Amino acid sequence: MSIYKLSFKNLKRRKLRSALTMLGIIIGVATLVLLIGAGTGMQSYMKEQTETMMGDISIYNSSGGAFMGSSGDAYLNNDTVSKIKNMSQLYDIKEETQFTSEMNRTPIYVLGINNWDQVKFNGTPGVVVDQSLVDTFGYKIGSKITIKDKDFTVTGITKETTGMGMGLVFLDVEKAIPLNDNKVTSISASARGDPETAKKDVESQVPGTMAMTQSDFTKQIDDMMNGIMLFIGAIASIGLLVGVISIVNIMLVNVTERTREIGVLKAIGFTNQEVLGSILMEAGLLGFMGSLVGLVMAAILLQLGIILFGPQLGMEDVSLAYMLPAWLVLVVVGGATLLSVLAGLYPAWRASRLNVVEALRYD
Amino acid sequence: MTDILDIKGAWKTYKMGAEEINALQGVNFKVEEGSFLAVMGPSGSGKSTLLHLAGILDLPTKGEITLGGKKVNELSGKEQAHLRRSQIGFVFQRFNLLSQLTALENVMLPMMKPDKKKGKEILDRVGLEGKYHRLPTQLSGGEEQRVAIARSLANDPILILADEPTGELDTKNSRMIMDLLTELNKEGMTIIIVTHDPMAAEYAQKTVQMSDGTIYE
Ligand SMILES: Nc1ncnc2c1ncn2[C@@H]1O[C@H](COP(=O)(O)OP(=O)(O)OP(=O)(O)O)[C@@H](O)[C@H]1O
Ligand SMILES: [Mg+2]
Numbered sequence: 001m002s003i004y005k006l007s008f009k010n011l012k013r014r015k016l017r018s019a020l021t022m023l024g025i026i027i028g029v030a031t032l033v034l035l036i037g038a039g040t041g042m043q044s045y046m047k048e049q050t051e052t053m054m055g056d057i058s059i060y061n062s063s064g065g066a067f068m069g070s071s072g073d074a075y076l077n078n079d080t081v082s083k084i085k086n087m088s089q090l091y092d093i094k095e096e097t098q099f100t101s102e103m104n105r106t107p108i109y110v111l112g113i114n115n116w117d118q119v120k121f122n123g124t125p126g127v128v129v130d131q132s133l134v135d136t137f138g139y140k141i142g143s144k145i146t147i148k149d150k151d152f153t154v155t156g157i158t159k160e161t162t163g164m165g166m167g168l169v170f171l172d173v174e175k176a177i178p179l180n181d182n183k184v185t186s187i188s189a190s191a192r193g194d195p196e197t198a199k200k201d202v203e204s205q206v207p208g209t210m211a212m213t214q215s216d217f218t219k220q221i222d223d224m225m226n227g228i229m230l231f232i233g234a235i236a237s238i239g240l241l242v243g244v245i246s247i248v249n250i251m252l253v254n255v256t257e258r259t260r261e262i263g264v265l266k267a268i269g270f271t272n273q274e275v276l277g278s279i280l281m282e283a284g285l286l287g288f289m290g291s292l293v294g295l296v297m298a299a300i301l302l303q304l305g306i307i308l309f310g311p312q313l314g315m316e317d318v319s320l321a322y323m324l325p326a327w328l329v330l331v332v333v334g335g336a337t338l339l340s341v342l343a344g345l346y347p348a349w350r351a352s353r354l355n356v357v358e359a360l361r362y363d
Numbered sequence: 364m365t366d367i368l369d370i371k372g373a374w375k376t377y378k379m380g381a382e383e384i385n386a387l388q389g390v391n392f393k394v395e396e397g398s399f400l401a402v403m404g405p406s407g408s409g410k411s412t413l414l415h416l417a418g419i420l421d422l423p424t425k426g427e428i429t430l431g432g433k434k435v436n437e438l439s440g441k442e443q444a445h446l447r448r449s450q451i452g453f454v455f456q457r458f459n460l461l462s463q464l465t466a467l468e469n470v471m472l473p474m475m476k477p478d479k480k481k482g483k484e485i486l487d488r489v490g491l492e493g494k495y496h497r498l499p500t501q502l503s504g505g506e507e508q509r510v511a512i513a514r515s516l517a518n519d520p521i522l523i524l525a526d527e528p529t530g531e532l533d534t535k536n537s538r539m540i541m542d543l544l545t546e547l548n549k550e551g552m553t554i555i556i557v558t559h560d561p562m563a564a565e566y567a568q569k570t571v572q573m574s575d576g577t578i579y580e
Contacts (some may be wrong), residue, residue, distance in 0.1 A: 002477070006461070013463045025456070264459045267420055268473045269448020270440050356420045360455070 003265065003274050007282040010254070021250045022290035024243025029294025029336050030301070032236040033328065036229055037302050041323030042168055043225040045315055049118065050217045054335065055092060055188040056195040058217070059084060059202055062210040073115055075183035083206045089198045090189040098178045100166070108134060108167035110147060112176020119170055120311070123156025127175075130158050130168040145169075148179045159311035230276040243290065244339045251347035253281050262351050263359025279348035280341050287340020291333045299324060366429075367522055368394040368417055369551050373426030375412050375576075386412040387423070388576035394555060396521075397528035398546040401564035402557045410557040411526055413573065417555060418451050418524045419443045431521055448473055452515025454525035458507040460499040466510045467495040473517045485513045489543055505536030512543060518527045523547065525556040541566040 011018045063074050083095055097112040114330040123141045133139055134157055143154045162168045178183060191198035199211040265275055302323050310318060367370055372388050375387040386409045394400060402410050415421040416428060419435055428435040431450050460469045470482045486495055489509040499507055508528060529537035545566050564570050572579045
């Protein structure tokens with residue numbers, strides 16, 4: 001029976017109190033892991049997508065590119081596209097275009113794509129409509145639809161959405177470009193030699209263009225996500241901090257309540273360090289167990305999130321391992337445990353300094 | 364006979380604001396190995412204070428204490444704790460068992476090396492065979508005090524100190540506890556008890572009287 005085993009027993013002795021104290025840590029850790037985990041998952045997923053889907057460089061109109069609701073001159077026009085296609089540094093050139101239109105008076109967003117791997121859908125590539133259009137018009141595979149007076153046959157249905165109440169249609173890019181007056185949103189290409197050089201060449205030789213390499217994209221994703229995660233991390237840490245403060249509080253109560261017991265331990269011959277250690281251990285255990293429970297809760301919620309929202313974001317094949325990388329688990333569990341031990345320092349120090357004779361007299 | 368404990372010119376002074384209380388006033392106290400002493404005296408005469416010094420739970424304001432050949436004043440706090448753990452068994456009026464631990468766990472708590480077999484043997488010896496796994500709340504006062512005595516024996520001490528060990532027990536249980544201490548003394552253990560109870564004091568080989576912080580033999 002070592003004095004450290006006593007720490008476990010003490011936590012067990014006051015189960016409700018220990019559980020309530022841990023609750024603070026549990027909620028703090030769960031929130032932190034949930035937010036950071038979701039962010040990290042998105043970040044790795046986006047980066048991976050960029051790397052697999054995108055060529056060495058992507059080229060846009062220098063105004064920043066044409067996206068939803070852009071005006072006509074935000075696109076790359078015919079002239080520009082052919083200049084890019086003629087550059088010897090580039091090969092494997094793929095175009096994409098996107099524009100808004102209407103279908104039976106319902107606004108829709110049309111994405112002309114060349115890589116169907118980036119969309120999750122049922123059916124075959126070619127003409128894929130989203131679930132909202134299916135629900136509104138009762139389309140199924142084989143139905144006829146009309147976009148800008150052109151007729152198409154639906155070949156597939158996707159769960160992805162614009163998230164803005166607009167219908168979404170994916171088309172083969174060759175079919176989509178003529179619908180958009182032959183204007184292109186972006187061109188992705190592989191580069192002979194250094195992508196950075198290719199990027200500079202494009203921008204200098206083709207007026208009105210802007211090019212981004214894969215690493216530009218990854219950096220942009222990192223910058224954005226790191227900023228967001230720092231912010232939400234800071235907010236979620238407040239929860240953890242509250243949990244840690246409640247450990248200080250409860251350990252002070254515990255130590256005061258057990259004054260006589262601590263006196264007995266010292267009278268029996270345990271050293272001040274051993275008494276200090278056992279209280280720190282108790283505080284650390286609270287933090288460690290709380291953070292484990294919080295972690296498991298966050299993992300469950302994240303998995304639930306993947307199942308519920310994954311399909312709409314086109315992320316249903318994201319695995320939990322993306323969201324809970326080893327570093328996050330270690331930092332959070334280690335951090336929460338360390339903070340809890342620190343929280344135990346003052347109560348433990350008070351306990352270790354107790355005068356034996358006075359402590360023995362305590363009721 | 365060698366002296367296990369030698370207290371020379373011990374003063375203990377408590378400061379309460381401007382007031383000074385001399386709980387001990389130059390006490391000289393020698394305890395021979397194998398003896399069984401009872402300390403008696405009126406309330407507030409300094410009996411507990413003396414016992415605390417004997418068990419290194421406290422240090423004198425002035426004076427010198429030698430325990431088992433070691434000068435206590437010269438030891439570090441850590442060394443004092445080790446000496447307490449290895450050489451002294453303390454028995455309290457209020458038993459002071461750890462309520463979350465079973466009888467056996469309480470006995471094993473001070474052990475340097477946890478030894479279940481030895482723990483059970485000690486409990487058998489104080490007449491608690493079969494009650495190893497009872498919690499203190501599941502034991503009578505007399506049984507609790509016997510567990511406390513068993514705990515004090517865990518590290519084979521050279522000295523057992525008991526502050527009013529029968530103070531909270533009825534006559535029958537008091538006699539059982541005193542019989543047990545007498546038995547231990549017959550086996551060679553040195554024992555000092557502080558008591559108000561003349562019946563308990565009768566068990567000792569010798570009784571010393573205290574009043575106003577001094578000893579009268
Ligand atoms: N921490 C303290 N601060 C101030 N005075 C104290 C303190 N501890 C003990 N005293 C005083 O020292 C004197 C001796 O106390 P002690 O506890 O040794 O008496 P005692 O003989 O054991 O009495 P009792 O029989 O009532 O247990 C008493 O006057 C007591 O009030
Ligand atoms: Mg007393």
